[in-house]
Amino acid sequence: MGHQPNPVLSVVVPMYDEEAVLPIFVERLRPVLDRLDVPYELLVVDDGSRDRTAEMLSVAAADWPQLRLIRLLRNSGHQAALSAGFQRARGDYLISIDADLQDPPEVIPQMLAKARSADVDVVYGVRSDRSSDTVGKRVTARMYYRLMRRLVGREIPHDAGDFRLVSRRVVDAVNALPEGGRVFRLVIPWLGFPSADVTYVRAERAAGETKYSIGKMLRLAFDSVTAFSAAPLRLATWLGALGGLMSLAIVIVALGMKAAGHTVPGWTSTVLVVGVIGAVQLLCLGLLGEYVARMFQASQGRPSFLVGYDSLEDHGHTAYPEIARTVAPERVEITDAEHAP
The missing domain is CATH 3.90.550.10 (Spore Coat Polysaccharide Biosynthesis Protein SpsA; Chain A)
Incomplete structure (x- = not known):
């Protein structure tokens, strides 16, 4: 050439x-x-x-x-x-x-x-x-x-x-x-x-x-x-904290209703709480998984490409x-x- x-x-x-x-x-x-x-x-x-x-x-x-x-x-x-x-x-x-x-x-x-x-x-x-x-x-x-x-x-x-x-x-x-x-x-x-x-x-x-x-x-x-950026990790932390506060608020409401002699609403509120907390947890796990995957790939030391011909x-x-x-x-x-x- x-x-x-x-x-x-x-x-x-x-x-x-x-x-x-x-x-x-x-x-x-x-x-x-x-x-x-x-x-x-x-x-x-x-x-x-x-x-x-x-x-x-x-x-x-x-x-x-x-x-x-x-x-x-x-x-x-x-x-x-x-x-x-x-x-x-x-x-x-x-x-x-x-x-x-x-x-x-x-x-x-x-x-x-x-x-x-x-x-x-x-x-x-x-x-x-x-x-x-x-x-x-x-x-x-x-x-x-x-x-x-x-x-x-x-x-x-x-x-x-x-x-x-x-x-x-x-x-x-x-x-x-x-x-x-x-x-x-x-x-x-x-x-x-x-x-x-x-x-x-x-x-x-x-x-x-x-x-x-x-x-x-x-x-x-x-x-x-x-x-x-580590912002997604901080986002996961804030979402986890938000989910915890929501759960705490619902528990306080439920205890207050029980103390007042009212029955706690049925399975709808339970399903709602479980769904919200579960979604937050899955999102946090997914974000953490992205970073763990990058750390795993870096630890393997594999090249991102191999040149076969020049x-x-x-x-x-x-x-x-x-x-x-x-x-x-x-x-x-x-x-x-x-x-x-």
């Missing part, structure tokens, strides 16, 4: 089953990067795709020497794919962008220029208009950012996803963090490096279907909260040469990898 020895810019693109949008993405991104007039590399992290994404990327790399294909052994998730890109990127600056083209590649030159002119380490891509998103997506996104700003801090930029530019200082700082399940849209603002932002209008997905289902969005929200490396030195053979341009045989639910 031909490549620049010391790229100024690394562009990291996580991909999972993106064969429908890939030709359009390449057609729009390459002219933008070529016009930058700086050495660059394009790191596409294939997150265990089951379709022809890896094959198409191999063919594109034959005519695009700056394109670097990294394949993960299994589907590890969007944030894990970003982590792989952060660890393997070599540029002085790194830009992360999704392949769906909702975040326009044409903004990349503006982000690089802003980082240099303002001498900042982070440039956030902030969505000034999300009218292309569904009402449900806009509402849930608004709720997510409000919650994160309240729990994590006001430094969390509103409506800034994973389209951003960071300097080598930020990349090194992120890679040095011991945590495995990073949420980049929270980790990077938390580091506190000087930042600026560039606004743009969010477009509709160019092709294919979104990979962020409701379940994945909820998982991201849970990971974001439990990774950066086109920059010589095939003879690849840790998993059988993966290299499946994406070789001269003969591509895509094999299904293990996928997480």
Whole structure:
């Protein structure tokens, strides 16, 4: 693979089953990067795709020497794919962008220029208009950012996803963090490096279907909260205290009615009390379970991803040469990898 020895810019693109949008993405991104007039590399992290994404990327790399294909052994998730890109990127600056083209590649030159002119380490891509998103997506996104700003801090930029530019200082700082399940849209603002932002209008997905289902969005929200705040644990404490006070009040009322010679109402009040206390207890146990699960995963020390192939490396030195053979341009045989639910 031909490549620049010391790229100024690394562009990291996580991909999972993106064969429908890939030709359009390449057609729009390459002219933008070529016009930058700086050495660059394009790191596409294939997150265990089951379709022809890896094959198409191999063919594109034959005519695009700056394109670097990294394949993960299994589907590890969007944030894990970003982590792989952060660890393997070599540029002085790194830009992360999704392949769906909702975040326009044409903004990349503006982000690089802003980082240099303002001498900042982070440039956030902030969505000034999300009218292309569904009402449900806009509402849930608004709720997510409000919650994160309240729990994590006001430094969390509103409506800034994973389209951003960071300097080598930020990349090194992120890679040095011991945590495995990073949420980049929270980790990077938390580091506190000087930042600026560039606004743009969010477009509709160019092709294919979104990979962020409701379940994945909820998982991201849970990971974001439990990774950066102990507020849910305090919420569980307050809910437990509230449930205890309610139970005490009902007991006092019941004893007072008995002392006055009145019969205590029947099973309705009992069921109500049991139901309320049971709901509070289950909620508290669920919140505690989220933190215990994170502690358990951290104690196992398992990596959040495993790289099976990197086109920059010589095939003879690849840790998993059988993966290299499946994406070789001269003969591509895509094999299904293990996928997480």
